[in-house]
Amino acid sequence: IKCIGVLTSGGDAPGMNAAIRAVTRAAIYNNIEVKGIMRGYRGLIFDEIIPFRSNSVSNIIQQGGTILKTARCKEFMSVEGRQIAYEAMQREGIDALVVIGGDGSLTGARILAQEHNIPIVGLPGTIDNDLNGTDMTIGYDTALNTIMEAVDKIRDTASSHERLFFIEVMGRECGYLALNGAIATGAEAAIIPERMYGTDQLGELISQGFRKSKNSSLVLVTEGDITGGAMAMAERVKKEYPQYDVRVTILGHLQRGGSPTATDRILASRMGAAAIDALLDDQRNVMIGIQNDQLVYVPFSKAIKKNKPINENLVNTLKILSI
Ligand code: ADP
Secondary structure (H helix, E strand, O other): OOEEEEEEOOOOOOOHHHHHHHHHHHHHHOOOEEEEEOOOHHHHHOOOEEEEOHHHHOOOOOOOOOOOOOOOOOHHHOHHHHHHHHHHHHHHOOOEEEEEEOHHHHHHHHHHHHHHOOOEEEEEEOOOOOOOOOOOOEOHHHHHHHHHHHHHHHHHHHHHHOOEEEEEEOOOOOOHHHHHHHHHHOOOEEEOHHHOOOOOHHHHHHHOOOOOOOOOEEEEEEOOOOOOHHHHHHHHHHHHOOOOOEEEEEOHHHHHOOOOOHHHHHHHHHHHHHHHHHHHOOOOOEEEEEEOOEEEEEEHHHHOOOOOOOOHHHHHHHHHHOO
């Protein structure tokens, strides 16, 4: 491999810059040329590709977002679009790709690799922690800390006014942000997609009378269609239990921003360097994951499989600590 391309795609996550830096520097260290591809797969299709030197990634490790920008690219969803992307890589002399993104981006990477036989290594860049085969994704720890700070502030008003707050957090189909966010803030409960089937989480909470020893409560809710979101929870409580003073806060995009935590910077740095090791080691179509502090190769097919299992130990801990 003489030259690699690096891109960030899908939703942005804090630590993507640290990952771009690590990929770039580790490649250059190994005498591999690097090209930065702007705006995810768009940059391949619309030819926005720039040569990267070591100093192209100076002074970015501490910045949220991504200097390469990110985009959702519908042209890449078609065979024709991916053919154009492949031709751009040929023209630019790019022999391999490092794709930093979430499950959609890695799904796209997998298809491109299958159609055109290009080595691609993925890095899990998403705050949702929803990729399989890795304990953590880049951006998750920062988002969790942001949620913690925000919920701590909401707690002040919840307890002063003796209110019940439903706080909606990101995560799509994955409850890690809500569950660990709830443990970290001492919240009453987390309503998560993994437990929507066959259990009425809200009903259970209400029938227990929320926390009996307290008259204010915080409940974290994962966004999205599966849980129905915080607003729907609040409507239901208002209708069935008018005695509660219910409020809703949707944390929204503030969860995606900010300077990455040390944990995310270190994770991104290790994973970025590991992506280059993987390519030198003839690995292809794998995502770099971390399991018990060891870097591992996770085949794309496994990484993007839906329904990452939730850690039941966390569910129990939250339950025990909220009596
Ligand atoms: P994320 O990577 O954060 O999950 P998306 O799901 O929006 O974000 O995916 C990002 C981009 O990856 C899409 O805009 C598209 O270009 C590409 N992509 C996603 N799914 C596919 C697919 N099935 N086939 C080809 N490309 C895809």
